[in-house]
Amino acid sequence: MGSVPARRSSEVLDGFAPPVPAAVAARAEAMAVGRRPVEPRRSASVVLLRDGARPGMDPARGVEVYLMHRHERMPFAPSVAVFPGGGVDAVDVSPSAAAADPVLACALRETAEETTVRLEADALVPWARWVTPATEPRRYDTTFYLAALPGGQEARDVSGETVRAAWTPVRQALADRGAGDLVLMPPTWSILAELTAAPDVATLLRAGAGRRVETVLPRVVPHEGGWRFAYEVLA
Template sequence: MPFSDAVPENPAVPRDAATVVLLRDTDQGLEVFLQRRVAAMAFAAGMTVFPGGGVDERDADASVGWTGPEPARWAEWFSATESGARALVCAAVRETFEESGVLLAGSGNGVVGDARLYAEARQALVSRELSLAAFLAGAGLTLRADLLRPWAHWITPVQEKRRYDTRFFAAVLPAGQHADGATTEADASGWQRPADALTDAEAGRSVLMPPTWHTLTELAEFGSAAEALAAERTVEAIIPTLIREEDRIRVVCHE
């Protein structure tokens, strides 16, 4: 079996990461943006996921232009240090731009209308030639933390060799912007209603990790993006447990 329910003597230390659940309203109802990770990925290969990834040490740069709830507030929501919370929010914005082309930034009170204008910067962020703070400063943009909402906090099971301490954010697709699949980390991308994504998983047409399945189940209850973002939430860390049952591994989620 590829998985074991045995708890290692020295579990891997989870790496901080950020995931963003992008939402949009359509005539058919609320939709979410999902990507299927390529089979060569070291973590969650072949899985259907939301955009996201690990925190870069430069994401904690305090010089980044910032609009919205301050890092101290995010630290309260996510039970993190202030510098850690800043890095998580910056990672959320950076990874969303890198993986989907959606840029949660703007100038003044506005939001970027066509993020494709920053295609070269997007590639420079992916290659780590450019930091988020340097990109925003050079483009005269400010990070829009007010476009994000805290959603959840998931930590990879201790049995896994590669672990992440991931904060989930939710955000609405900004007007005029388009989410794409122009990333080497995914071989398919697109918008789906949460219920349809769950149906695909149940039918074996896709594979979801517990956090993705759980989040889609929650979102399926909302009729619009505004309704989802307005919902009151208490964010507490969830660490799934792997339990062997004969020839299968069952995942149990608990806070």
């Protein structure tokens, strides 16, 4: 039986040091002279998974994840690959919400709206939580859940926010990032890096059931005359 090594989310990123984009650096400089940070909006994202070792498929594909490649015109995270998700809305806190927890209700709603996949609340396993850096004008406090694609359902991109969406082997997504063919934000990269340790989806869901979810805040900090990313664990 496979297992996933227990690691802190921030530890996965120890060797991850992407350059700080010029626009992000400019916002960090503005923050340094007194600009107040925007309050982050609660949001949810679902890491939709399936096993690659299916009839007629190469078993070496391993676990696959559903990635949505966002339009370059999107105001937040343009031209990057992300998991389905979005911000908590009023409907998520209403009596008719799919779950008592608004963040969980948001995860269920956004997955259905963006992929047509309908999940039950108890099928989602909390895995990570990330907060957008204080330097950014759009900030989110996002809980990431793992979920297996339910039998008999197929994911379809109906979001209107992407250029394409597809099932991708986790190892291939990381290889594409390393080759410069895929852009990933730190939370997505960190989660994918952890998923590679599991032989199948069932192993990941078992690992998530006993996982202590940390809240990670990336910070843009001065470094050798410029700026670099650092990762702070809040809880």
